[in-house]
Amino acid sequence: MSERTAFRRGSIVLLSLLMTVFTQAFAEERTTMDPRLVTPGKLTVGTGDPVYPPWMLNNDPASGEGFENGLVYELAAEMGFDADDVVWVGQTFDQAIAPGNKPYDFAIQQISVTEARKQIVSFSRVYFQPEKAVLALPGNTLENATSYDDLRDARWGATIGTTDNDYLVNVLGVTEAAIYNEQVDVFQAMRAGQIDGTLISLPTALYVTAVQVPEANIVALLPPDENDRGHGLLFEYNNPLIPWVDDALTAVIDRGVVEDLKAEYLIADPDLPIITE
Amino acid sequence: MTDSQSPQTGSLGGAERRPPPPPPGRSFNWREALAPSLISLISIVVVFGVLAWVITSAEQWPRIKLQFFNVDAMIAAFPRVLQGFWINMRIWLIVLACILVLGIALAVIRSLRAPWFAPFRLMVILYIDLFRGLPVLLLVLLFGFGIPALNLPGLPSSSLFWGAVAMVLSYSAYVCEIYRSGIDAVHEGQWAAAKSLGLTEWQTMIYAVLPQAVRNVLPAMMNIVVALQKDVALLSIIGVRDAVREAQIYTASTFNYSSLIVAAGLFLLATIPMARLADYVTQRDRARRLQVGG
Numbered sequence: 001m002s003e004r005t006a007f008r009r010g011s012i013v014l015l016s017l018l019m020t021v022f023t024q025a026f027a028e029e030r031t032t033m034d035p036r037l038v039t040p041g042k043l044t045v046g047t048g049d050p051v052y053p054p055w056m057l058n059n060d061p062a063s064g065e066g067f068e069n070g071l072v073y074e075l076a077a078e079m080g081f082d083a084d085d086v087v088w089v090g091q092t093f094d095q096a097i098a099p100g101n102k103p104y105d106f107a108i109q110q111i112s113v114t115e116a117r118k119q120i121v122s123f124s125r126v127y128f129q130p131e132k133a134v135l136a137l138p139g140n141t142l143e144n145a146t147s148y149d150d151l152r153d154a155r156w157g158a159t160i161g162t163t164d165n166d167y168l169v170n171v172l173g174v175t176e177a178a179i180y181n182e183q184v185d186v187f188q189a190m191r192a193g194q195i196d197g198t199l200i201s202l203p204t205a206l207y208v209t210a211v212q213v214p215e216a217n218i219v220a221l222l223p224p225d226e227n228d229r230g231h232g233l234l235f236e237y238n239n240p241l242i243p244w245v246d247d248a249l250t251a252v253i254d255r256g257v258v259e260d261l262k263a264e265y266l267i268a269d270p271d272l273p274i275i276t277e
Numbered sequence: 278m279t280d281s282q283s284p285q286t287g288s289l290g291g292a293e294r295r296p297p298p299p300p301p302g303r304s305f306n307w308r309e310a311l312a313p314s315l316i317s318l319i320s321i322v323v324v325f326g327v328l329a330w331v332i333t334s335a336e337q338w339p340r341i342k343l344q345f346f347n348v349d350a351m352i353a354a355f356p357r358v359l360q361g362f363w364i365n366m367r368i369w370l371i372v373l374a375c376i377l378v379l380g381i382a383l384a385v386i387r388s389l390r391a392p393w394f395a396p397f398r399l400m401v402i403l404y405i406d407l408f409r410g411l412p413v414l415l416l417v418l419l420f421g422f423g424i425p426a427l428n429l430p431g432l433p434s435s436s437l438f439w440g441a442v443a444m445v446l447s448y449s450a451y452v453c454e455i456y457r458s459g460i461d462a463v464h465e466g467q468w469a470a471a472k473s474l475g476l477t478e479w480q481t482m483i484y485a486v487l488p489q490a491v492r493n494v495l496p497a498m499m500n501i502v503v504a505l506q507k508d509v510a511l512l513s514i515i516g517v518r519d520a521v522r523e524a525q526i527y528t529a530s531t532f533n534y535s536s537l538i539v540a541a542g543l544f545l546l547a548t549i550p551m552a553r554l555a556d557y558v559t560q561r562d563r564a565r566r567l568q569v570g571g
């Protein structure tokens with residue numbers, strides 16, 4: 001009798017213990033204390049170092065001023081994090097795509113989603129699809145370009161890691177563009193007359209022509225490349241957080257946050273000529 | 278002296294007294310002959326097997342394999358990387374020719390002894406201090422982006438041209454010092470002998486000293502040749518599409534690093550024969566010199 005009670009009591013204790021462990025583990029998923037986070041309690045976000053406007057202003061992701069960090073803070077709030085719990089990790093593009101464990105939950109760095117890249121890393125849903133802009137200095141032959149054939153004859157430059165070169169190859173058929181490490185090198189080459197122009201996503205181009213290289217002009221817009229799905233958040237391959245972040249991102253996009261941020265930071269000039277063939 | 282001579286005479290005396298030992302028999306001991314090769318074979322298999330096992334049992338190995346040793350990606354990247362490598366090879370040969378000529382000219386100027394050469398010697402010393410003291414990477418950036426931006430009429434704006442100029446200037450400083458060490462290593466007596474034959478300083482340098490100096494520095498020079506072959510990849514930062522840049526473009530576009538392995542393979546294919554050639558040349562020179570000396 002007493003043995004039985006003892007056994008019963010013991011099994012009840014064990015069962016309730018197991019229950020609490022399970023429910024706790026499940027209860028903690030999709031909360032700020034989710035054990036699958038790099039640092040539970042914090043949302044660790046990777047980005048470029050330095051960061052460029054208009055994606056992030058003043059080289060300071062933590063300010064929340066800019067299209068991408070603005071989006072991240074909205075996303076964090078949707079997931080239940082305080083603004084103070086968002087931790088930024090600066091990295092180069094090469095570090096972002098390097099194999100192995102990543103020191104952040106996800107990275108945001110205008111990274112384009114493509115099929116080939118999906119074999120190596122995982123992405124969230126796409127949050128933005130920019131148009132491409134052609135940038136050239138005044139007096140360049142590119143100013144008079146009206147067709148893809150005109151564009152093809154120019155000497156092109158682009159930054160490595162962007163899909164700008166993919167666009168040149170896949171859409172325009174330009175295979176010998178000069179490829180530089182940094183965006184600033186592209187403009188230096190343009191000033192030195194080594195290249196005629198560059199292809200760049202429209203928001204970056206607007207900022208560059210307004211602030212960094214005011215003498216350069218946007219001479220034309222080009223339609224998006226269909227192989228380039230647009231910008232997404234980058235995750236380590238098959239990161240279990242993806243469904244949670246995707247749900248939050250969907251909620252944020254449905255609330256119109258991305259449209260607001262676009263209107264605030266990524267304003268396009270409606271009078272630019274568009275070349276489509 | 279006497280110590281080293283006494284055992285020699287002793288052994289000679291022994292050989293005279295005793296009949297010569299019988300010639301070694303034709304019997305061949307398979308066990309003795311095979312044991313060392315068998316042991317080294319087993320050792321190789323065990324060591325490399327354990328290494329392979331440790332690497333492939335890593336949790337991340339399947340992903341690393343997909344990202345670095347993906348045969349499909351290698352095939353896809355190969356044509357462009359090869360095209361880039363062909364550019365590497367051409368830059369290398371042209372730059373090398375310029376460096377060898379400029380380097381020897383600088384070394385000769387620095388080694389001439391007549392007093393009225395002093396300002397030129399000083400110039401060469403300044404040149405070497407300047408260009409050997411600056412990182413090649415910095416020079417490539419300054420020349421590749423800086424000089425063309427001046428938009429000087431009559432000068433080419435090609436980044437390839439100015440990058441190559443930067444390589445030539447930097448490497449000539451090193452090569453000059455190597456030549457100079459070779460010139461300094463020529464015995465003082467050679468100068469005296471040439472002078473006694475009535476050769477001028479210039480003639481002494483050209484006909485007596487330089488041929489010996491070049492031979493002295495051949496191994497060191499081969500080293501520079503191999504190093505230069507790889508350093509040509511530095512030009513990729515100023516927009517030259519060499520093998521490394523082509524591989525990086527593929528990597529950046531697909532996040533797949535297999536293209537870098539392709540580039541690495543091509544570089545090894547080119548540098549390993551160079552290294553063997555260097556060994557061969559050094560060996561031959563050494564043998565010839567020892568014969569002459571003996």
